[in-house]
Amino acid sequence: MKKNCHVGHSSSPSLRRCDTGFTLVELLVTIAIAALLMFVALPAFVTFQKNAQLSDAVSNFIAATNAARANAMKQGVNTYLVPNSGTNWGSGWMVFSDLNWNQTYDAGTELVILSHESPASSISISIPTTSSFSSGYVLFNGSGYPRLKSGAFGGGTLVMSNGTRSSSIIIDPAGRTRSCTTGTTGC
Secondary structure (H helix, E strand, O other): OEEEEEOOOOOOHHHOEEEEEOOHHHHHHHHHHHHHHHHHHHHHHHHHHHHHHHHHHHHHHHHHHHHHHHHHHHHOOOEEEEEEEOOEEEEEEEEEEOOOOOOOOOOOOOEEEEEEOOOOOOOEEEOOOOOHHHHOOEEEOOOOOEEOOOOOEOOEEEEEEOOOOEEEEEEOOOOOEEEEEOOOOOO
């Protein structure tokens, strides 16, 4: 910082006046350091944001399966978790009680328990094994067990990925839902 001090007619300290400020070189060095820090931090921030979006989508999906299971046991009716659009889980999902037992959602007559919009566009959703996920629904019966419409076991695995990290969501035969990092031991 450049400091120019001018002394008035008297040598009294109260008459001393100083001009303070930054030199052009100091300002350019500060801007260069700030630009370098942004250059280094931006990729880490983007990765952090994508991982946060993935965690959010996984948590919301698990919350939806838990809400479906809890509602099925509480009401004693089949409760479905279905994609908002056909069999495309990337379109978002909703949970509804099948009050008339016709195995489909009827707007206006069925109770929507929970609805979720589509996850971030950076997240892809795949189904690695044959399960009720590939049929476009997850059904919990009144006892809280995952079933297919035919009555067979209806659990399975769904994988959400952001390109660098992926999480598997697993519904076991008892209806419990868990997630794990895809490819790790026990997943």
